[in-house]
Amino acid sequence: MGIFDKFFKKKDRKKEEKGRPSSPSLKENLNYIKEKLKDCDDVIYRDLWVGENQEFNLAVVFIDGLIDKALVNDHVIHSLLLDSRQADPSIEKIKGNLYKVIKKGTISGGDIKEVNDLDKCILSILSGDTALLFDGSPDIVIISSKGWEKRSISPPEAETVIRGARDGFTETIRVNTAMVRRRIRDPNLKIKQIQIGERTHTDVAVLYMEDIVDKNVLNKVMERLKNIKIDGIFESGYIEQLIEEDWHSPFPQVLSTERPDKVAASLLEGRVAILTDNTPFALILPTTLATLFQSAEDYYERWMISSLLRVLRFLAALVALTAPAVYIAFTAYHPGLIPTKLTLYVAATRQGIPFPAFFEALIMEATFELLREAGVRLPAPIGQTIGIVGGLIIGQAAVQAGIVSPLMVIVVAVTAVASFAIPSYSAAIAFRMLRFVFMILAAIFGLYGIMLGLIMVLTHLVVLKSFGVPYLSPFVEIHLSDLADTLIRAPLMYFKERPEILNTPDKRKMVDLREEKIESLEEDRRGRDDKK
Amino acid sequence: MIKNNDKISSNQVAILLFTTMVGAGILSLPADVSKEVGPNGLLAILGGGLASLFFARLILWISSKFPTETFSEYASKLVTKPVAVVLSIVLIFYLSVFVSLDVRIFGEVLKIYLLPSTPIETIIITMLFASAYLVRYGLEPIARMSEILFPIMVIPLLLLFLPALSDVDLTNFLPFMRVSLMKFLKGVFVTTYSFVGFELLYMVFPYVIDQEKLKKSVNASIISTTLFYMYICFFVIGIFGYKETKEQLWPFLTLIKSINFPVFFIENVEGIVMAIWTFTIFTSIYSFHYFAVLVLSKLIKAREHSYLVLPLIPPMYLMALIPDSIVTLYKYANLVSQYLSIFFISFLPIILAFFVKLKGLGDKK
Incomplete structure (x- = not known):
């Protein structure tokens, strides 16, 4: 954990630096943004004058290519310039609280928020939001207008199945979270989003089921994610390598997948999923050796x-x-x-x-x-x-x-x-x-070399843990019910409980209705007997 | 499940005990019992198993009086500190000797069956280092390793012998019980070498989560070990007869050499059995190795046991090389099992139990 400690210290120092608060003067704010985004020619500044006599000065800032142009034009600029004139608020009314009127009454964009920190505002602009600045008010309205060219949803290339969903994750995190959300319509599905990467500010979403997940695992994941201090995250592989337990190991301690159905199923088992922006690969953890041999299709086929x-x-x-x-x-x-x-x-x-x-x-x-x-x-x-x-x-x-x-x-x-x-x-x-290590051992010791190799690999595997779960479980610390989903895939009727190794608070996965029926029938009969 | 390091469950203790006990002894056990009690070998093993069960429960009872302490700590409370120190040193020596014996027997077998031209020193040292690699990580991985290897070493062996069932001649077990009591007791006595390993109950108690279930696991492991041995001896003695069995060094391996599966492509199963046997012996080696290190670390009050793993290897290696032939090797093995094992398995528990009663110590608060 030495590395995490180092990261942690740095983080504390960073916390003391504060963003720059915005001033009431539009000019000052704009100058600051322009200074910061100097030589960024994809940034577009649109100065607006609204009001009957064009007396109110506003500015819209966004980045060309990252935003949904139709949204900004129709619901921000059009609203401000034209629609606002159709209403008739007297100047006296507006004068003091122009900001409030515009925020509440003029902009028809769906998702807006306000900030009064210029650095945060710049970050939002860089993420694809549109900033609306006012003269005379320090508050800045951020309109969510992300809309860049996306790759359409296509079948996952590395994990094709014969039977099963054909949609795979894409490079856009919002699309990916939606694909998972679509599969689990439960308020307990939580999607916690953080940004990692001091320069890339990559969106990383942690998905889990609030009432199923083991809180120890979740805390461990959140802690390790927060302790990542790196300039950039370009693929979930960065995160995988920075949060795994043992980076000397050749075995992956985090499962990566392109399949939303696999993520959804893992969430219901009590695992945690991490989605990263700009990559179709989601991470699932804790991962054990047995899960690496599972394919989504296993559960769809008989x-x-x-x-x-x-x-x-x-x-x-x-x-x-x-x-x-x-x-x-x-x-x-x-x-x-x-x-x-x-x-x-x-x-x-x-x-x-x-x-x-x-x-x-x-x-x-x-x-x-x-x-x-x-x-x-x-x-x-x-x-x-x-x-x-x-x-x-x-x-x-x-x-x-x-x-x-x-x-x-x-x-x-x-x-x-x-x-x-x-x-x-x-x-x-x-x-x-x-395999190459085994070949060398076999060349030196013959069959004994292979056995020696197996002993070494097994030793490594029994020591290894993934977020506190032994890597070889359920073969070790045996839970008989879990063994039904390892070397074989038992009939679904056997999976009445979630995996024991994940230590989930909510254990029941399925109720066998036939059994339930018999029980209720018996209860009825007993009740009748009592009455007699 | 998230657990503290170095805590294992009682189920794991049961499997650890089994894998520790089943080791090098399995090779020579049928010959040893046949020498003493003739056709009544199975009974002698049963007797040995029951005696082991009794003493194992006695050791368990003693250590349950001190639920947070290992051998060297509670022994000093019972029989004064200097005696306890001496006992601990002897125990370390004893456990190390077993590592040496096991690894040497393993080397000899491997040399004969698999690697005729490889120097035995290489086999011994690689095995010791493989054990050290695991032992460094402590009790929890060791228990997990036993859990993984347990089915691999038991199931194939059980299945391998089945085709030979038709060759078993039940008359080989007759005459039944026609043996003097003294000879029978001697027969029970020689089986102890094969049951060596449950001494780890001296040390393992404080590391168990569900201590109240330990009794059950001890019963289960010793009974299953006894049954496992009886199963093997049933085939070995039943096929060869006791007269032929007692003349052989390793009748277990001779039998396996003679089994073949004409239907399958496998002509002889030696290769497979050697592979399984590597695991069998490895489980015993790391277990003894770990507990030797554990006693040593408690004796010198070391905070970490992992630094003491490697220093024990040179003495173990040298001891393994002392016997100059298989004959002397077994002579030493018999010496150790006759004196040290009997002392640690039977006399010491009785003495300690006596002191527990005498001093009324360690009553559960």
């Missing part, structure tokens, strides 16, 4: 299919982690442990290959990682070409040239496919990275 898929994913993780290492261990150390026929086959395919198994595996795995990385960087059409080049030509050619054995190509291919079967991309990366 339970048998989902359970099978869960088992498959865990096996895939094991394969992604150890397959090349096992290949190395068996070919180099323990050919006696696999069936004789297979041993002979492996030996035959490896005949004439100039490299030891470890180098063979290393070359192929490195080549695969290279192809993957190249494929990601390239535009889609060329990316496919890389896939063909890599898969067919390099694999086939390498085997024919006698540099690697065909079995090795199969192992690499299976490993690659297995690593993509893990729903969480960052978890898949962790497994892929650790």
Whole structure:
């Protein structure tokens, strides 16, 4: 927590600096803003004179491109210049409280607030609001007029599902919060918004269910968010790395997702979600290893299919982690442990290959990682070409040239496919990275090396916590009811309670109506018996 | 659930006890009991289990009188400070010896079955460092590790033996109970080596959240350990017969070598069993290692135990290398289990219980 302490001290110092209070003089205020926003040519100042004899001086300040032009023109400038003339307030009436009359009676914009701090006013302008300044009054009206070009809602690219909602988060936080709000129409859904980043002032929203969330976790999250002091936040990855417990860990301790339905479901489980402006990736926490293997679709499909898929994913993780290492261990150390026929086959395919198994595996795995990385960087059409080049030509050619054995190509291919079967991309990366460590250990100690590697990884995992929740729970500190949603996905009827590990105040998730009915019937009968 | 560090639940204690007890002893247990009581090995294990249960509950009773103190603290109240210090030092030595023995047996097995050309020193030192890596983090991760490894080490072993069920010859357990009482008691006595591990009840009490449930967990863990051992001995003795069993060094591994699954692609399961066995032995090693460190830290009143984890490794490593062959290794193991284990498991609890009664100490306020 040393780093947070440092941040905290700085924050205290910063608190003493105060914004500049606005003065009653319009000129003075405008000059200050103009001075601050010097050389910012996208800022637009509109001077207005209203009143019968044009005696009242006003100014509208906004940034071109960030605002909704139609809103500012129709509901601010038009209202002030034209609509105000249709009413007939006598000058005497207006003179003293021009500000009040205009604020309450003239502007037809929906969301307005007032500030009397010029620095705050500038920040609002930079966020896309429109500022309305008056001569003779220190109060400034801020009209919410954010309206920039938005990317329309599109399906989440990294988390596509066959069955399930097709909308993914966009780069605009308001759109994203609305998508979650639309799914949970409950006053207990709280959306707390703060700004992080001393220069970017990025909007960050913390979402939680007031009566479900564990307050300890929530406080921890809020505290860690407030202790972030950084110049800029451009993606939720910044926040993830700054609030996670252990940054030495290869495993993600915060789940990132593009799916609003996943966020909504997590909120109902008692987790906290963090939405960040300018990125479609939301963060969900606390996260445990088991949640990284869950996909939104698991709950939409019937339970048998989902359970099978869960088992498959865990096996895939094991394969992604150890397959090349096992290949190395068996070919180099323990050919006696696999069936004789297979041993002979492996030996035959490896005949004439100039490299030891470890180098063979290393070359192929490195080549695969290279192809993957190249494929990601390239535009889609060329990316496919890389896939063909890599898969067919390099694999086939390498085997024919006698540099690697065909079995090795199969192992690499299976490993690659297995690593993509893990729903969480960052978890898949962790497994892929650790795979190389396992390969080295297997090259040194054979099967024992793999076991040693597993022990090390498990040790790391049992120590790890995500916001106070053990990373391996519910496999550790066992709660039987929670196990129903890990290796398998039990029928929905079993999920009557929220996850025990999250320590939620409100435990009941579902009532089995059939059971309830039987109970009430029995109660009725007992009541009748008593009467008799 | 959010908990303080270094607090574990009684369920976790049960699993920790099980994983600690099931260790290197499992390899030689069938041979040891067959040597003493012939076909009545299962009964001897049951007897050993019941005796262990009695003494485990006795230790638990003593430490429950001092719910916030560990061994070295309450022993000094009971049997004066100097004696307690000596006892603590012997206890540290004893626990360290078990780490050494376990890790050495592990090294020997691994050398024979998996890594014939790797020097045993490398195996031992890597295992000790792996244990140190975990032990540094304290009791809570240790308990969690046991929880994770428990199903991995138990379920496959239980399933592996099932195909061999048809080979079990029940006549191998006859004649039933035709053994003198002295011999039977000796048989019970040799099983203690396999039950070593519940001494950690001396230390674990103050770290448990739901202390009142500990009795249940102790019962559960020792009974399940006994059943687990009986299950394995049932197959080993039932298939080989006691005469063949007692001639072998590690009949458990011989049996596994002889099981094969012709239907499946796996021709022999040694690789899998070695992998599982690595976990089995690892659970015992880190548990003994941690409690040795814990007693030491309480003895010298250290605030943090993690600094004492590494200094214990060189002595453990050297002790593991003292025996020059498997035969001498088992000679030492028997010496330790006959004298030190019996002292800590049975005599010490009786003495301490006597002092508790005598001084009327530690009555719950």
